[in-house]
Amino acid sequence: MSTMQIRGVPESVSRTLKGRAAAAGMSLSEYLLAEVTKIAERPSLAELTDRLERRPVRALPAVADVLRHERRDDA
Numbered sequence: 001m002s003t004m005q006i007r008g009v010p011e012s013v014s015r016t017l018k019g020r021a022a023a024a025g026m027s028l029s030e031y032l033l034a035e036v037t038k039i040a041e042r043p044s045l046a047e048l049t050d051r052l053e054r055r056p057v058r059a060l061p062a063v064a065d066v067l068r069h070e071r072r073d074d075a
Contacts, residue, residue, distance in 0.1 A: 004036075 021031035043051065 017031065018028055021028045024031055026034070
């Protein structure tokens with residue numbers, strides 16, 4: 001397991017995070033690990049864009065063709 005350290009955290013940010021950790025019944029380390037894990041599990045915008053670009057595109061029929069087909073079936 002790895003260790004991380006964040007320097008220069010403003011006091012107001014530190015107080016807020018400590019309060020949230022306490023409200024969740026967690027230590028600050030536990031709370032931050034849970035939050036960082038959530039961030040790491042979400043794809044970045046670049047990863048999401050890359051995934052979407054590699055996805056095959058299915059062409060949808062033109063609306064006019066669908067309407068023509070439906071009108072023929074109704075007749």
